[in-house]
Amino acid sequence: xxxxxxxxxxxxxxxxxxxxxxxxxxxxxxxxxxxxxxxxxxxxxxxxxxxxxxxxxxxxxxxxxxxxxxxxxxxxxxxxxxxxxxxxxxxxxxxxxxxxxxxxxxxxxxxxxxxxxxxxxxxxxxxxxxxxxxxxxxxxxxxxxxxxxxxxxxxxxxxxxxxxxxxxxxxxxxxxxxxxxxxxxxxxxxxxxxxxxxxxxxxxxxxxxxxxxxxxxxxxxxxxxxxxxxxxxxxxxxxxxxxxxxxxxxxxxxxxxxxxxxxxxxxxxxxxxxxxxxxxxxxxxxxxxxxxxxxxxxxxxxxxxxxxxxxxxxxxxxxxxxxxxxxxxxxxxxxxxxxxxxxxxxxxxxxxxxxxxxxxxxxxxxxxxxxxxxxxxxxxxxxxxxxxxxxxxxxxxxxxxxxxxxxxxxxxxxxxxxxxxxxxxxxxxxxxxxxxxxxxxxxxxxxxxxxxxxxxxxxxxxxxxxxxxxxxx
Amino acid sequence: xxxxxxxxxxxxxxxxxxxxxxxxxxxxxxxxxxxxxxxxxxxxxxxxxxxxxxxxxxxxxxxxxxxxxxxxxxxxxxxxxxxxxxxxxxxxxxxxxxxxxxxxxxx
Numbered sequence: 188x189x190x191x192x193x194x195x196x197x198x199x200x201x202x203x204x205x206x207x208x209x210x211x212x213x214x215x216x217x218x219x220x221x222x223x224x225x226x227x228x229x230x231x232x233x234x235x236x237x238x239x240x241x242x243x244x245x246x247x248x249x250x251x252x253x254x255x256x257x258x259x260x261x262x263x264x265x266x267x268x269x270x271x272x273x274x275x276x277x278x279x280x281x282x283x284x285x286x287x288x289x290x291x292x293x294x295x296x297x298x299x300x301x302x303x304x305x306x307x308x309x310x311x312x313x314x315x316x317x318x319x320x321x322x323x324x325x326x327x328x329x330x331x332x333x334x335x336x337x338x339x340x341x342x343x344x345x346x347x348x349x350x351x352x353x354x355x356x357x358x359x360x361x362x363x364x365x366x367x368x369x370x371x372x373x374x375x376x377x378x379x380x381x382x383x384x385x386x387x388x389x390x391x392x393x394x395x396x397x398x399x400x401x402x403x404x405x406x407x408x409x410x411x412x413x414x415x416x417x418x419x420x421x422x423x424x425x426x427x428x429x430x431x432x433x434x435x436x437x438x439x440x441x442x443x444x445x446x447x448x449x450x451x452x453x454x455x456x457x458x459x460x461x462x463x464x465x466x467x468x469x470x471x472x473x474x475x476x477x478x479x480x481x482x483x484x485x486x487x488x489x490x491x492x493x494x495x496x497x498x499x500x501x502x503x504x505x506x507x508x509x510x511x512x513x514x515x516x517x518x519x520x521x522x523x524x525x526x527x528x529x530x531x532x533x534x535x536x537x538x539x540x541x542x543x544x545x546x547x548x549x550x551x552x553x554x555x556x557x558x559x560x561x562x563x564x565x566x567x568x569x570x571x572x573x574x575x576x577x578x579x580x581x582x583x584x585x586x587x588x589x590x591x592x593x594x595x596x597x598x599x600x601x602x603x604x605x606x607x608x609x610x611x612x613x614x615x616x617x618x619x620x621x622x623x624x625x626x627x628x629x630x631x632x633x634x635x636x637x638x639x640x641x642x643x644x645x646x647x648x649x650x651x652x653x654x655x656x657x658x659x660x
Numbered sequence: 661x662x663x664x665x666x667x668x669x670x671x672x673x674x675x676x677x678x679x680x681x682x683x684x685x686x687x688x689x690x691x692x693x694x695x696x697x698x699x700x701x702x703x704x705x706x707x708x709x710x711x712x713x714x715x716x717x718x719x720x721x722x723x724x725x726x727x728x729x730x731x732x733x734x735x736x737x738x739x740x741x742x743x744x745x746x747x748x749x750x751x752x753x754x755x756x757x758x759x760x761x762x763x764x765x766x767x
Contacts, residue, residue: 205733212736221754222745224738232747242733263721270684272758318761327755330744453682464727 191422193415194385194393195352196344199359200337201369202314202377203246209313209336210237210280217375221329229313229334231276236461239264243336244287246368247311248467248475250338251288253362253482254306260467262287264311264459269452272328273316281339283456286310287467293362294484295354296501304355305343312337338368344383344395349411356380356407365483365507373403380407386418386428393418394428398442400435410435414442486510493517494524502532509536512552519556520563530559534573538580550576554585561587565647571596600647602654605638608646609654612637623659631655671699 208215211228227235251258265283288309295302316333318326340359346352360378363369371378380401385393398414401407418428433442481489483504490500490510503513512535517527535548535555543549558579562572575590584590591597599605612634613620623630634655638646676696680687687695741754750757 207731207733207735212731212734213738214735220741222756223741223754225744226736226738230744238729238731240733241730244730268682272756272761319755320761322752322757324752325750325757325759326761327752328758329755453678455682458721460722463722463724463729465730466727468728 191386194344195346196383197342198381199340200379203336205242208334215335224331254291256288256291263464265456267454273318281312282310297354304345307341349408353408397432515552516556558587598647600650669700670703
């Protein structure tokens with residue numbers, strides 16, 4: 188799409204799922220009555236003193252460990268100074284030169300292949316309040332969000348296409364959800380993304396342009412694509428890219444200038460005098476290790492190791508919950524991976540999407556394993572098993588054996604009953620019998636079909652085959 | 661504090677203007693002159709530190725001999741909205757009102 192070297196780096200803000208704000212005990216929650224979750228600390232009243240939330244620090248350390256970052260054992264907070272009405276203190280408490288995590292990376296996958304994207308740093312900071320524009324009386328301010336803990340994850344400029352940026356953002360989202368530190372909702376703003384993009388002829392250094400306000404996954408991809416085109420056009424016409432900040436307008440599908448270099452900020456960072464230094468103790472490190480789950484990429488490899496196809500392993504590790512479900516079904520399927528995969532991806536996830544709004548499984552893993560077991564043991568046919576499953580998905584029942592009984596779906600493997608039916612079929616079809624005995628072995632399928640028809644599909648295929656072979660032989 | 665010559669000052673008038681702008685202050689012409697002189701002498705004073713060899717000294721971020729004073733993640737009551745609004749020069753419902761901000765003009 189561009190003849191030039193494209194360089195993309197992302198800054199992702201993730202709102203942490205703590206009970207309280209970063210520096211005070213106000214509840215960190217979404218949707219409460221305006222300005223009802225505020226106190227002297229988060230409103231920046233004179234004399235109020237901040238105190239960091241231990242849980243937020245633990246969460247940042249967990250993300251740092253997962254991305255292979257170095258945890259800064261002696262870290263600190265700094266003031267970032269700027270004026271905006273939703274930031275009543277006139278500064279944001281953030282981290283400048285000693286971010287809590289530094290030097291990690293993440294592996295991303297896609298049609299472009301497999302790539303490792305560096306993570307420059309992850310730092311802790313507090314969120315600002317919310318401004319509501321467009322009211323006749325002025326700008327309305329709600330400070331409930333002010334002081335909610337955030338981590339900012341800054342990538343290296345290692346991406347070179349919109350697809351890679353999209354894959355990276357999805358991977359960050361999966362990770363923060365997997366670690367249960369953020370709900371990953373871009374639309375509601377609990378995950379926010381800014382992109383730095385530069386385009387330059389091969390071998391030259393470009394000027395990064397920042398795009399803000401990327402509030403959907405497809406918006407990120409679209410905005411980056413738009414910006415690459417725009418910059419390529421400037422370069423092609425011999426123009427110069429100037430450093431600036433752009434806003435993505437998702438309605439118009441274009442970027443517009445938010446501020447130019449001349450108006451660039453000078454945040455005048457300095458150490459936050461209201462907070463003492465923070466050291467990450469050995470105990471905190473050990474606890475973070477302990478609290479870290481099996482990482483998605485580790486789990487994926489493990490699944491491939493037990494016989495799950497790589498593509499299926501990707502599906503099963505899209506969410507942590509899927510893997511836990513899969514493993515229960517896998518155990519219920521005598522550790523036969525292909526069977527368990529078929530049940531989880533083919534049925535459980537399909538019904539989750541169709542009837543659970545993609546949010547919840549409609550049949551428990553236990554019940555799924557039970558149906559899989561009924562099928563594996565030959566008690567019901569594959570077709571009957573699907574019928575039973577659909578019944579459970581639609582009604583919320585979890586007693587597959589009872590459904591089999593009620594619907595009369597048991598396979599007949601009683602040799603006496605089968606023999607009687609087969610004997611009759613042989614008597615009724617002398618011509619076919621003759622041709623079969625004359626060497627037309629394909630007719631075996633015809634006889635199996637006749638048996639199934641006579642038994643309403645409930646004949647055990649294995650027993651049927653045996654008896655047919657013996658009586659026709 | 662002794663008055664400095666305009667020449668050789670460490671803080672120029674342009675810098676005073678920039679700092680005033682960042683701090684949203686509008687000092688008068690006279691005040692700007694005075695500030696440039698005063699701020700320059702503050703820098704001169706601090707400059708004395710450069711006479712010492714500090715190569716082996718770790719930066720000090722805080723004067724207190726304390727670290728890692730943390731809080732457990734336990735909710736404590738917030739202020740009632742009526743209290744919160746007492747300081748608001750202007751309000752609308754439970755919102756603070758501030759002079760209109762052009763949408764997207766800043767972060």
